[in-house]
Amino acid sequence: MRRIIWVLVVVSAVAGAIALVAPGTGHADQEIYVTAIPRGYRDWRLVSVAHEEGELQDIRAILGNDVAIKAYREKKLPFPEGSIIARIAWKHVPSEENNKVFGRAQSFVPGAEPEWYLQFMVKNSKKYAATGGWGYAQFDKDGKPGPEKDMKACFPCHEAIRARDFVFTKYTP
């Protein structure tokens, strides 16, 4: 009987662990590449939102994997190894539907994907030592990565924000 109970405990723990680490919705973020889209990023939790005018004219969500969200919430800098921050952007377009209902032109919503729909910062201090420990990546709506020369253009701007480990976006509770 004792042996059976022990087996039950182990099996339950394993089942629980599997469910936590890799639920069907794709929270797994063990795979870190900068030339491939980090798996499951669309299920990550929200860091913040932003709106860029000028040449960009987008509205964007910034998400973080579990490691990044934990560091953000604990105000822990530098971000730990394995942190990934995702930026999804959409064209900032008026919502005809909402404006009609409210009787006012005031509502802007996500439109089509811009040229660089997805961007990521991946923390790996050894691999990306030359760029502050972060690898940078961007992808179009078809998942095609941006050219390497564009990725080299990320760090010079992010250097201005060295005091926050090169991360512009602040966490908004």
Add this chain to the structure above:
Amino acid sequence: MRRIIWVLVVVSAVAGAIALVAPGTGHADQEIYVTAIPRGYRDWRLVSVAHEEGELQDIRAILGNDVAIKAYREKKLPFPEGSIIARIAWKHVPSEENNKVFGRAQSFVPGAEPEWYLQFMVKNSKKYAATGGWGYAQFDKDGKPGPEKDMKACFPCHEAIRARDFVFTKYTP
């Protein structure tokens, strides 16, 4: 032996289910109230983002609990019982920091909390039969719920979007 295997299967399934429903990060959304803030909402997944001008001048994130996200992704209407949609808003303010780095006034980020920082739609067809099966709620930054008369003002506008089960926000992939 057969009986032991059967017990193992049941225990594993229960352990897995518990881990999925209530992980430590606070995904639990069993408690449904419209006068209390749904527990763990800040850990929910992103539905979309928006920007409201006019009187609101906010930038907002729309999140959904697991039931709502699943329905959105499967384009399932009406939303199932227990669906909760959360709307967090912040004042839409220029980012002096970003603009300085980029040398252009183009970046807008979340500022202070507006009067109604949080809003929720909670699906419970019986309880909220009078308002299309959804309960509406809003809270200020201190968690104080809005007056009931304000909640009664939600439905008349949402009625315009009856064809999408009274939900304005579309899921943006």
